[in-house]
Amino acid sequence: MGVSGVPRCPECGEPGRPILYGLPTRRAQEAAAAGRVSLAGCMMPPEHDEWVCAGGHGWRTGDQEQLAAAIRSAIDG
Structure with a gap:
């Protein structure tokens, strides 16, 4: 596990960002622009x-x- 319970990449060891599928809300777009999702x-x-x-x-x-928890946390900022 990485920072705050986020898994680390099995190839390079860097922390992961959750991937969100579907039509993003404005808050999801803002989280993506900030690099959180x-x-x-x-x-x-x-x-x-x-x-x-x-x-x-x-x-x-x-x-x-x-x-799901990581996506919620990323969007809630």
């Missing part, structure tokens, strides 16, 4: 990534509660 659009592939690092590596943890 990554927006991925409306099309979610079957084997979609849940996290991305600054190096562009994507991965899944399978922990939906952790992911």
Whole structure:
């Protein structure tokens, strides 16, 4: 786990940013502009990534509660 319970990239060790799929709200867009969340659009592939690092590596943890909490925290700022 990385900073504040955020997972670290399995490839480079950098902290992850949660990936948010779907049409973003204004607050989600602001969180993305601040680098707290990554927006991925409306099309979610079957084997979609849940996290991305600054190096562009994507991965899944399978922990939906952790992911949802990180997205809420990123959007609430």
